[in-house]
Amino acid sequence: MRDAAADPGPAERGGAEEALLVARAAAGDAPAFDDLVRRFKDRVFRLARRFVRSHEDAEEIVQEVFLKVHRSLPGYRAGGPFEHWILRVATNACRDALRRRRRRAEVTVSQIADNPGAWLDAALSGASLDAARAEAARLLAADLLDLLPPKDRIVLVLMDLEGMSAAEVAAATGSTRAAVKVRAMRARRSLRRLAERVPRRRT
């Protein structure tokens, strides 16, 4: 039986191990950096994939994130779990990607083409669609989401799809819990408005 006072739990041991790994990577130890990449690449990829249209675009964001992490590590000072810091780099990269695409976005609600509009409406109403129509509806949905401010979209994805709490989102975005809550309220309202503006074709 282990002595709880003398033996730290697995979480503490994992945290200490990770801190050591980060310190080694920051000092230029390449295998330690590789280990960090292996630990976090899937998490960062999963997040990035939510905001871009293709696997390749998501991979490019993950590359950018780790290049940035590599450049910034020497100045990194642990103030919390490393995962928070890397998610912060990642959400910044996603925000930049969304901003670039938003500048190019040309779709407006009034321009929604008849067929994809009807398919999207069907999908929003819970109908199941064949693969081609489902894909068209998905692309139109992604176009519409590009109309949201990037920070709103990030908060919506993190909270409503990834199931993160306001505190976790605050840590991952360098914001405060209060600011995240306020933004989430506003973003959900904007999202409802966006969904209401998809023309209803059926009753």
Added chain:
Amino acid sequence: MDCRAFRARLRGPAADAPDRTGPGAGRLDEAARRHAAACPKCAADLRAFTLLALGSPAGAAPGPGPGFEERLRARLASEAARAGAGAARPEASWLDAIGWLARPALGMAAALVVASAGLYVWVAPGPSPSGSVDLAQMVEGDPVLDRLLAGETVGFLASPSLDEEAPPAGAAEEER
């Protein structure tokens, strides 16, 4: 089922499977579906959530494909080589000279931006007389607002100009 239970059912980590065409609808049980059919507010919430899930798919792959780490290593190596070549250059070019001349000016411009951002935070008239800072403190830890967060109509909180918070100060990733 009430509205609160419906929203709790709707959101969360299991929100959408990659192969599902109607992401929100798929995770609702019969009781939740009946509630949405009878409650216009939750029906609107479901429609909005479905739009979000549909346009933000997690993708089928759990992570980057094969060769990702090799490509990253190659890019890191070429960055290091470029940095090394820059450091080893014997003579500074005229472009570098301009860079050095411009640096103090850039520094001053950055200081001005920081100073005016700070000023803005302090003096900007908020959407409510109390301003956004007070509002933020009020929201923190308020259980009623926690419930509002789950999707209630928010009234005075609904001003669109509220939450342009200052960029994160001293974020390491913002350096360089």
